Amino acid sequence: MGFLDINRATKSYGAVKVLHETDISIDEGEFLVLVGPSGCGKSTLLNMIAGLEEITTGDIAIKGRSMNGVRPAERNIAMVFQSYALYPNMNVAQNIAFGLEMHGVPKPERDKAVAQVAELLQINHLLDRKPGQLSGGQRQRVAMGRALVRDPDVFLFDEPLSNLDAKLRVDMRTEIKKLHQKLRTTIVYVTHDQIEALTLSTRIAVMFGGHVQQLGTPKEIYDRPANMFVAGFMGSPSMNLFPATIAVENGRAVAKARKSGGEVTLPFAEGRGFEAQAGREIVLGLRPEAITDRDGADHRSRAVHVIEVPVEITEPAGSDTFVMAHLGGKEVTGRFRADVDVRPGQVFPFAINMEKAVAFDPRTEARIA
Structure with a gap:
């Protein structure tokens, strides 16, 4: 049994099955990347882990506890979105602390947690600014800070770098990798970018057509692709x-x-x-x-x-x-x-x-x- 277990999970919308039986066991501290083209089912699976989508059949468990029927707020997960989803009327410190405030954490503890996360992400000097005064990379750091401050069991990233320019994407990739190495947090990360998948992950699940085509380490995926889809999709230029x-x-x-x-x-x-x-x-x-x-x-x-x-x-x-x-x-x-x-x-x-x-x-x- 892993830290996060996906057991024969499926998702259907009426007669249309968008995610077929999926089995993935993720150990504590792993960085799993779900990668594949648009419409392959990776974001659907992430939303099922988050509780934003109901499971049609199967089970998802965190730390041995089934999440079926558990509301998103009760799952102790934190999600970083592609769109940042920051509150424009709040400054950076307020955005980071908002989740803690909703959970009734006293203000002295909130302030201490915000200060620690801001130092970790090197955004101390931005705490009084509003999101509209920040660059794309700075906004993404704030969104990550809002997730980190809650100290969740699992971090979920939904294509967090796709709105950034090419150079900033590379820089933020490095920052996320450093952060994972420092904190050893459990991360599930969705991307369509196979270079992101290869550079960030400890393991990769390559998805296509609602199926996991191959699950393995970056080296296994790259050197020994399970089929021609994986061979052609992973690597730049491709195989x-x-x-x-x-x-x-x-x-x-x-x-x-x-x-x-x-x-x-x-x-x-x-x-x-x-x-x-x-x-x-x-x-x-x-x-x-x-x-x-x-x-x-x-x-x-x-x-x-x-x-x-x-x-x-x-x-x-x-x-x-x-x-x-x-x-x-x-x-x-x-x-x-x-x-x-x-x-x-x-x-x-x-x-x-x-x-x-x-x-x-x-x-x-x-x-x-």
């Missing part, structure tokens, strides 16, 4: 997916795929067990960093294979250069070093690290190895 066929040459399993003007043979790393599946059609998955220039390849790998491929597009990106080509009739993206002299139209050696290769069943889209 390259292209058709190939398993064959055996000289006793070793290889993947054969089409390339411009012919066919390419990519030997799998030893011990993957593909030798018994000769002739099987697969979808081969390779992250962009597994497709690079010869000198940038992982020299510790025993399965780096160099192939000559015509370059179609190059995209300089500061620390990297993204290079596009075609394999298996699909466009693939490689992550090259920034100083590599590679140009569109050039036939260039691509180093492919097959230790990082993932194979999927083209019919079920599930990972097979």
Whole structure:
């Protein structure tokens, strides 16, 4: 049993089921991120934990106590919204203290709690200002302060950074991570941004179509995606997916795929067990960093294979250069070093690290190895 247990929880609106049976157990101090595209059910699940949406079937328990039928105010949870939801007529200190005041906490205790949270979030100098006098990042800190001051069992974040500009989003991401490391609070965080999910979480639940597609650590999700949806959704740029066929040459399993003007043979790393599946059609998955220039390849790998491929597009990106080509009739993206002299139209050696290769069943889209 975890600190927060979601047991076979579902949500339906009439005949439409928006969340199918969901089982997640969250330990105390974990940072779980629910990630997926719009309409996947992640915000619905968060609202069910908060008590803002009723559960259709199943159960949600906090610290062993079922929350079914328990009002939101009695769940000892705190929620940080995308829109900040600050009271415009109150100053920062009053906004932070409002929840405590509603719960009858005496003013000296409220003032002490507000001062502690303000110092933690470095907003001491803003306590007398109204929300209209604050920047987006400052408003988000105040919204977080209002949640923190209550010392709840679980913090719920509903896309809290989506209204911020790109740089501020990165800065606030770092602040939230620091805060979690310092306080070791239990957090459930909803986002559609897979970079946020990978950088913030201790575990990720990738959702699509009302189902949890995969639940695991950021490394598990990134390196061993459960299916082609997870592979394509997580990572930026996303995993390259292209058709190939398993064959055996000289006793070793290889993947054969089409390339411009012919066919390419990519030997799998030893011990993957593909030798018994000769002739099987697969979808081969390779992250962009597994497709690079010869000198940038992982020299510790025993399965780096160099192939000559015509370059179609190059995209300089500061620390990297993204290079596009075609394999298996699909466009693939490689992550090259920034100083590599590679140009569109050039036939260039691509180093492919097959230790990082993932194979999927083209019919079920599930990972097979």
